[in-house]
Amino acid sequence: MRREVLRPVKIALYARVSTKNKDQDPEVQLAALRAHVANRGWQIVEEFTDHGFSGSKASRPALDRLMRAAWAGQFQAVLVWRFDRFARSVKHLVTALDTFRSLHVAFISLQEQLDTSSPIGQAMFTIIGAMAQLERDIIKERVLAGLDRARSKGRRLGRPPRHRPDPVRAAALREQGLSLRAIAKHLGLPASGATAVSRVLSRAQSLATRGA
Numbered sequence: 001m002r003r004e005v006l007r008p009v010k011i012a013l014y015a016r017v018s019t020k021n022k023d024q025d026p027e028v029q030l031a032a033l034r035a036h037v038a039n040r041g042w043q044i045v046e047e048f049t050d051h052g053f054s055g056s057k058a059s060r061p062a063l064d065r066l067m068r069a070a071w072a073g074q075f076q077a078v079l080v081w082r083f084d085r086f087a088r089s090v091k092h093l094v095t096a097l098d099t100f101r102s103l104h105v106a107f108i109s110l111q112e113q114l115d116t117s118s119p120i121g122q123a124m125f126t127i128i129g130a131m132a133q134l135e136r137d138i139i140k141e142r143v144l145a146g147l148d149r150a151r152s153k154g155r156r157l158g159r160p161p162r163h164r165p166d167p168v169r170a171a172a173l174r175e176q177g178l179s180l181r182a183i184a185k186h187l188g189l190p191a192s193g194a195t196a197v198s199r200v201l202s203r204a205q206s207l208a209t210r211g212a
Contacts, residue, residue, distance in 0.1 A: 008043040012044075012046055013046075013079050015081060029085065030047060037079065046075070063086075078100065078107050170204075
């Protein structure tokens with residue numbers, strides 16, 4: 001009976017150094033990642049490195065290429081040095097992990113010892129997702145509480161009402177030789193009201209021409 005030869009797992013490495021530490025060398029991260037891959041007998045497909053990009057940015061050149069390669073099925077797992085080297089927030093991490101899971105791509109963080117292909121890793125992913133949801137719920141509750149406090153103090157919420165110039169008054173003032181800005185000021189409109197006055201006058205003239 002022939003024994004099946006297992007193929008090595010295809011791995012993509014991702015490393016990042018921030019804009020605040022341009023003197024850092026991503027090789028510090030990559031060396032540890034390569035050593036881990038060698039110890040496990042895996043195969044590195046490609047190394048993705050963002051040098052000089054802040055972790056607060058969701059869109060980074062190498063990270064974007066990595067996600068496209070994941071969709072193309074070029075590897076089976078992503079290996080990073082630490083969570084904060086990859087994701088900009090818990091929400092970003094959960095979204096990426098959810099994408100990887102749908103593509104059957106494992107996510108491995110060396111420092112946190114998380115591997116989503118393992119039962120413990122799956123449990124950790126569930127916990128991270130729950131924490132992200134809790135964070136969203138807390139923010140939502142704070143926003144709603146702030147709105148309630150504002151309403152209780154009689155504050156008007158939402159966008160200010162849009163002022164529409166009276167076309168009859170605007171036309172009468174125009175006939176007196178006033179400029180658009182002066183008409184807007186006379187009608188109590190904001191500084192940008194000259195545009196609204198011009199629009200109203202043009203529409204009134206158009207309607208008058210049709211009716212002639």
